Amino acid sequence: MGWGWCQNARMRFFKDLSPAAVAAGFVAVLVGFTSSVALVFQAAQAFHATPEQITSWIWALGLGMGLCSLVPSLILRMPVMVAWSTPGAAVLATAGLAGGFSMAEAIGAFIVSAALIILVGVTGWFERIMNRIPMEIASALLAGVLAKFGMQAFSAAETNLSLVLVMLLAYLLSRRMAPRYAVIITLLAGTVWAALRGQMQWSAVHAGLAMPVYTAPEFSLQALISLALPLFVVTMASQNLPGVAVIRSTGYPIPVSRVISMTGVVTLLLAPFGGYALNLSAITAAICMGDEAHEDRNKRYTAAAVCGLLYILIAIFGAVVTGLLTAFPKELVACIAGLALLGSIGGGMATAFKEEKHREAALITFLVTLSGVVIAGVGSAFWGVVAGSLALLVQSLRARKA
Secondary structure, rough: OOOOHHHHHHHHHHHHOOHHHHHHHHHHHHHHOOOOHHHHHHHOOOOOOHHHHHHHHHHHHHHHHHHHHHHHHHHHHHOOOEOHHHHHHHHHHHHHHHHOHHHHHHHHHHHHHHHHHHHHHOOOHHHHHHHHHHHHHHHHHHHHHHHHHHHHHHHHHHHHHHHHHHHHHHHHHHHHHHHHHHHEEEEEEEEHHHHOOOOOOHHOOOOOOOOOOOOOOOHHHHHHHHHHHHHHHHHHHHHHHHHHHHHHHOOOOOHHHHHHHHHHHHHHHHHOOOOOOHHHOHHHHHHHHHHOOOOOHHHHHHHHHHHHHHHHHHHHHHHHHHHHOOOOOOOHHHHHHHHHHEEEEEEEEHHOOHHHHHHHHHHHHHHHHHOOOOOOOEEEHHHHHHHHHHHHHHHHHHHHHH
């Protein structure tokens, strides 16, 4: 790919770009970043990170997510969405404090986990397993993962009723009058209302550029067992699995194994700077792959590209952008996420429960995933697929006997 291709890709991108795609990309970053950035801070602090190292973590993760979302989306012209591992951060925060590991040992664990992810991508075994899962089960998994955010949109009314009512009214009216721009209008209405009521935390905004801090890795058996392996397992089971479900449900022929390999390679390169784990996104992917991102599904890659560009800005202007994103009230973030995902939730449920022969297994998958149950450190998305697959197996055995 030479200079000519880059010029053509840039011209095509700006031609295909729409205000709805820009809004979808921004909402994806707003939701993905603000919902779990505190957990990333806790994970870094568990390894006694200095303020400079914490900033470096955000730099590495922002750069990794940005490049892994932007470049493949432009090349494939499909929305490829990559995020940091939120359950991975939770594992690191807990295990780091319990084990008393140093930052160097943590970096070594990140590298081992990244190598395992590369192995999974190169061999293609994860994609082959996912291809064997019926579409109804994958759609039920997607609906269960996203429904949590849909419920949070309305439970936010407990702490900020007026804001949620304003945003809900704006969404319903704009869906009728200007459906393509419903998310933009809802976000603007919520922001204006929050600003007028003094709920925007502008004091969180601070000037400053993010600078990478290199930490030489150390490898130990204890860190391998307590950090690397759990990080790898939860990233695959709780993040990549629902990420593939989103891709399958939306029908984009994205080369899953290659993208997973790419996330592993980029994690490997950025691990010494705090890039602990990158993976396929589910929540933000659903936002950028849905009808709200663009009426033409062939142009929704622009929403993912915008998201990637914004993540790169987070990497460069870490303190400034982090402050701007965290200035929004948590109820506004929860509400816009849930409303933006309504279409994806409805589509997932419609596909999941369409065929009667798979309906019971799909319902079990949906309920287990929605429950949020965590067993052996692995999240409900994995156990939802296990429960649904078990239901299908029992159902097939019963059919054979009959």
